[in-house]
Amino acid sequence: MPREQIFDEAEYERRVARTKDRLREADLDAIVVADPANMNYLTGYDGWSFYVHQAVVVTLERDEPVWIGRGMDGNGARATTHLSEASIRTYSDDHVHSPHDLHPMDYVAGVLEELGVDDGRIGLEMDAAYFTAKSYTRLQQNLPDAAFEDATLLVGWVRIKKSDQELAYMREAARISEHAMQAGLDAIEEGIPEYEAAAAIYDALITGTEAYGGDYPSIVPLMPSGEHTGTPHLTWTDRPFEDGDPVIIELSGCRHRYHSPLARTTFVGDPPAELVETAEVVVEGLEAALDAAEPGVTCEAVESAWRETIAQYGLEKEDRIGYSMGLGYPPDWGEHTASLRPGDDTVLEEDMTFHMIPGIWTDELGVEISETFHVTATGAETLAEFPRQLFTT
Template identity: 85%
Template sequence: MPQEIFDEREYERRVTQTKAKLREKGLDAVVVADPANMNYLTGYDGWSFYVHQAVVVTPDRDEPVWVGREMDANGARATTWLSEESIRSYSDDHVHSPYDLHPMDYLAGVLEELDVADGRIGLEMDASYFTAKSYTRLQQNLPDAEFEDATLLVNWVRIKKSERELEYMREAARISENAMQAGIDAIEAGVPEYEAARAIYDALIAGTDEYGGDYPSIVPLMPSGDHTDTPHLTWTDRPFQDGDPVIIELSGCRHRYHSPLARTTFVGDPPAELERTADIVVEGIEAALDAVEPGVTCEVVEKAWRETIARYDIEKEDRIGYSMGLGYPPDWGEHTASIRPGDETVLEEDMTFHMIPGIWTADVGMEISETFRVTGSGAETLADFPRELFTA
């Protein structure tokens, strides 16, 4: 029996909302290839996204149809709420095939069975695991179909979280707190960077006394020393040295739900300029969080940050946050709303964001971040971890 992470009614609600989007856009089907969207609609959870797989939703069919590799069909039976007739699998000779077979050939047959072969079919054109060849094979197999870009159709359905989703994100936040503390405690002069990464990973999987953790969609990011102006580096064999700033960005994960957290520490006595920058980042993030409430736009929240740091003659062009929650590698972001100038997405209760207004200069980087939920009256930060510059 599938593990009951969500009850069937929640999945039915998600599918119903997705069907409404299909009707709104005049689509006869949508082919969902993003593993997070597949999970959202069906519960499917397996490390099988390195081969082609999909979920098909049509306006008139009660259940989505899962399509994947034959050896992964039992994974669909183990993790989804779907009936047997909604689980379809292609043979292994479609994988890296020497016979010019492709999984999209099989998927095209499923679309024919669903009577949409000559309809308007939405595809997640910009999803990480939907390839150019997938598109061309569908075109070859379904010459009468009209394909439309539906990359973010399900993502926008996901943007408001249910209470159960929020519960898992809060649990992920407890794991994030433990992992961040483990990383900070492990960092000191002479310790190789990978030892700190090991401590973080141990805490991410160990979870809490009540529940364990899952693998995060993004590995712990840990630029240090001269490289803290480059936010997406990981770790090396290099020992930490006195005078090193170190940025840690990580996320606990619970049933694929994340709660990212970033902090900065310094090996030794931090220079006054870094302490000043930390104070500015904290002041800016608190101003931005204070601006959060239902009815305001993402750009209004960003403006509160930008006006705060401008008082110190600092400008930052990058976005300072994005909607997030459920995720698989390579990303925990939802790719919808961003906290940036020009984003007029109106905040609604139970949207969730990772706000990461780092400052990176030619000399040093400083990151402090919070994951927050939009409540009826403001922002609920999910983690409870000091907002400050740490020292080792």
Template identity: 40%
Template sequence: MNFSKEEYKARLNKVQNSMQEKGIELLISSDTANMNYLTGYDAWSFYYAQAVIVHVNADEPLCWVRKQDSGGAYIKTYLKNENILVYDEKYIHTWPVHPYDNLVEIIKERKWDKLTIGLEMDSHYFTAYCYEKMKQGLPNVKLKDSERLVNWARVVKSNAEIELMKSAAIISQKGMQTAIDVINLGVRQCDAVGEIQKALFYGTPEFGGEYSSIATLLPTGKGTSASHLTATQDKFVEGEATIIELSGVYQRYHCPMARTVLLGKPDQLKIDTMNKTNEALQAGIDAAKPGQTADDVAQAFWKILDKYGIEKTSRTGYSIGIGYPPDWGEHTLNISKGDMTILEPNVTFHMIAVMQFGGWGVEASEAIRITDKGCELFCNFSKDLQIK
């Protein structure tokens, strides 16, 4: 286990208090990051049905997984063995039979079939088929959206979580330095990413890395005007910029970082735009203090963009922590105008400034922790345009 039983108990209590506030008696959490947060469960089993079940009065959650994955639950979670529930292989890819048929039976057997049940309706791993099975199999329950209840419980980190994120940040820096070193004229993008991934997995002698929730993103040339492009076998060419967005990962905790590299002669327009981008990013960082809101940070950021006449319509940050594919964001606070979430000590977020102008773009980002008096950056790495 990465954390003490006391920390897991505190997390459970926080979630149960939120359940009471929302009138939820039983919570079905199918978000893999939430499952990890509540129990410690960690395996690449999220491609099929699994969940953590929380009764509002229970001393422990229940971890419900496929029989083939039950060994992972016994090894990885802090739960008593009787609180690990398994379903048989007969439910795997045998439609219309489905694992949620088994979950429905469990709920009936435990006399929970008249409760108000919270579902993570917008989780990546909760499908329309799962919902239909619950709705048809439990006609007397009240089904409602949990409104990311567990995700919101995760927003304020413990000091133990912060330490894991600091380790991830060191790995991020190693990965980014490798990226800057290996992105050269004539090198294939895929070869560069191979070296970056090697660095991210090797980590440090003290702590090795893990797979990231998002692939290393590497838009280059015209691709820098788009978001979330991955490497191809094309070679880097002179005069083109490349954006690198990656994250080191330690014990499933992420600290993302983005930087921009330019190959060839200095391009004053790109240099100036990068400087303006970083000025806006720094203004947001300076506004990130306990008691301020996400909106306050966003307003400070956009004030600089407005000064330079730069238009940006997408959000410029989001909460981070535990991550599983396909996303390292927590799906809670956004650094955007109108988000009135109050920043508290140990709130952590990725503030990402990407500027796109049709045929080109630049980007920089920082993983940030709110402290008692202000904020601190997880990484210490120049945001300037890297010219080679």
């Protein structure tokens, strides 16, 4: 029995039905889903078990998806999904990091045979983290009559539009993000080691709000500081913050695996005029891009509003400024479908959600200020409410 009703059964049925529509469009008989976020999306399965191979199989013929995992995780599937017993299949522990010639995908191949799709057209998430090269070659070896197709983003494109309940969880995550950002800004001061700020942020992320707790985020809080604001993915160290340090905080609250990321920049001491001005440009560009976002507009047009704004100040930035996101597991909360960048002609539709995270780096200083937004019928609604400015300690 599910331990908690995160979504009602009908919502999972709608997700599976939409996935089957996409299978038909792609002329596929089945898909093997290995991305833990996609597994959760289709079944509700939620556990830190993705360090071993597991999968959800959807076929055109069968009503329910089939969850496949390690023996000891079968009870986790019983606890977190609505699946019937026949749809929960587990492999024995000697498949795990096996010293024998035995791989979990051998077992998955057997299930695909049972489901009668071993000579069919099967979609695989060829570029999903956790769907390894070996997972692929073992399926090929076991199922010589199958035709495999790359379906990496098939479920991701179903996920991009959120239901009311998904948006409700993302708004709950946004409340947590606001608390955690405030906790980080409050903690950062000269002489305080970076890890103490990280601990304060984590406390807010997990303690959540008065009404509910927080889940672990798919990406740890990132706090590049000092000369490392130009290294966005370094994590905290024992180094004490120093007078003159810019610090970028990027974090996300998480609720039932749904995120609402938020980034702000602060400065230890009196910020130089250049940083203050750069932050103003980032806010102006961010707001221009948010104003541009509405149904019918392309992703690249949203980015273009940012690009044109900062160009007025002689600035340019090459990277994308945002991406669709929501449900996620480590290492990422992004959905890997639409990106806000030149060349992406995805058209925004109502109930898509994006993290827009523009930034500007000079040789020594960096500023990032971000918002998570929901595409409404008429524009873009940001999920968090947090001042858009450069902070100081």
